Amino acid sequence: MAPSGEALTRLLAEVGWQPEQFARRLNECAGRHGRTERLHLKTPYKWRKGDVPRAPWPSLTSALLSEVLQRTVGIDELGWPSDGFEAVPASAGLDLPWSSGGALRAGEVVNEPEGMTHRRMFLTLLGSALTSPAHEWLIAQPPQNIASTAGRPVSGDVVDHLDAVTASLRRMDDHLGSGQTLGLVRKHLSTVVEVLRERSYTDSVGRRLHGTAGELLRLAGWLSFDDGHHTQAQRFWIAGLYQANAAGDRGLGANILGFMSCQAKDLGQLRQAVTLAETARASYPATSPKVETILDLRAAEAYANNRSVTDTRRALDNAFDRFTDSRPEHGDPDWSYWINEAQAHAQAGYCFVKLEDWPRARDHLRAALRLQSNEYTREGALRNALLATTYVQQEHPELDKALALGDQAVQTLTGQVTSTRCIKHVRNLVGALAPYRRTPTVRRFCQDARDLIAS
Known part of the structure; x- marks a missing residue:
């Protein structure tokens, strides 16, 4: 048996996997990291005998075993040559200033054509890395003035039209699902980013444009998550937090954190799911009963997955109480349209399924x-x-x-x-x-x- 086969055999024994289990987990890992390649369940038997896998399987194997063993398992430890992929966290390229320029760059980075990042392996954020963007957003100060003097001016009417397209895409997702909608969302996002980069606008119009970009990034993250592409979803949501800060929109940022919490529980990051949900609730200034309902329901889901019965029921009670709250002083954002009594009951039902009630x-x-x-x-x-x-x-x-x-x-x-x-x-x-x-x-x-x- 070749040294590479010996190393893989030893590592699989350490995690307690047979080759078929390993192949299934690798395929899941590939999907989570946005890859379309899939492995035959018998292929790892060849690797144990000394065959060297083709790209991107060495990098995926390194990522998966590092995640499971909670230590770095490099390709060199496996005895394989580099496959040419650069493994980087999902936050790569998104360590940017919390300014309008940083927000614009974040939108550009995450919406680059696939070919631009094809040789990079983005790794799903886990543990404290998963909650770090939330904490940064929480303490960031919105920029004072984001007016732009570049290019022809943009009026509020143009933003109205852009927002109408965004609303249509949200509702299209309800009926077609993620697979058929994400491409359209990305194209519309490119348009909004181009307007931010190349046109002139007042401070108020600029904040609205960043808010539109932030909602599109929230939607793109949701569609990616719903389609099983966790790493891509995280990149969109981190970029969305930059937009929310530039827009001065705490509700939008809190909503993004709520979606990040929803993803965290699916990734098995239960403590982080609670942290994200509670950060969302604590950061929101309570100006819309619908948004408060959404954030309470996200918290309930996080607590239910954590098997915390009391906290789950308390969050659900808060959510259902919101439906009787009809304060007139503030309107509900358009993106909160989906939360109604039916959806609240559905999410409560999910919580009690998790609690086995x-x-x-x-x-x-x-x-x-x-x-x-x-x-x-x-x-x-x-x-x-x-x-x-x-x-x-x-x-x-x-x-x-x-x-x-x-x-x-x-x-x-x-x-x-x-x-x-x-x-x-x-x-x-x-x-x-x-x-x-x-x-x-x-x-x-x-x-x-x-x-x-x-x-």
Whole structure:
């Protein structure tokens, strides 16, 4: 056995993985870092015998094993030559001044064409690196004056038109999903960044433009996260925080932190998820009941994943109380349109699923499905998959109800919208049904879901 094979064999034994498990984790790692390449499950057997993997697998192997073992595992330790990739954190290129110029540069950096960064391996931020951008944004001072004298002037009417396109893209995502919307968001972001760079504007118009760019970066991060590209999402969101600071918009920044918290829990960074959610709540000046509701629900999700029952219920109670708050002095931002009673019940249902409180989860998810206006959306698919799971996991499973809901989720995700995040919940449902695989209807559903899950 060649030295490289010996090193890999030793490291796999250290983490307790068989080659097939290793291949699956590598494929997940590739997707998380924005790579499209995928590995055959048997290929690591060849590496153990001494074959040298092609790029980008040496860098991905180094990144994955370093993450799992909590120490640096270099390519040289594996006995492999460099594959030409430069492994850098997701925050690379985003250590910028908290100024209008820094915000503009952040928007340019993260929206560069793929070819510009093809040989760089961006690594997902974990641990304290995940919360560091939030703390920097929290203490940053908004720039005093961001007026520009370059080029032809831009009026507030132009920003109105740009914001109308942004609003349309947000709603397009609801019905088409992440895979078909991100390209359009990036093109629109390029337009806004170009206006910021090449046109002249007053301070107030400039802040509005940065706010528009920040919301597009928030949306681009969400679409990337929903599609399973965690590193790309982090880059968009960090750049969005720069825009929020330049715009002087604490609500936008807090909303971005809420999405970062949502991602952190999916990455298994549960303490960091709570930190991000609470930073979002603490930083927001409480001028919109809808925004407060969103931030309370993000906190509830973080606490539910942390199995903190009391904190989860307190955050949910706060969120539902907001619906009776009709203070007239401040309006709600357009990006908060999606939060309504149906969505609040859906997120509460998710929280109780995580707490394994199946009756409460079912009550909230049923309410969400009853209140929603269109079941053939990503959120409808997610609610059906979660509700189906409660029927499987309860003390006396009701498989027929679970399968009917599961069929609806699969149908929506196959023919209506794309969402890697929602497919993960269908995969969880299939796993929960594993003890009942001998039942013909269960076997049929698992077969129907197989192609969706494989995608």
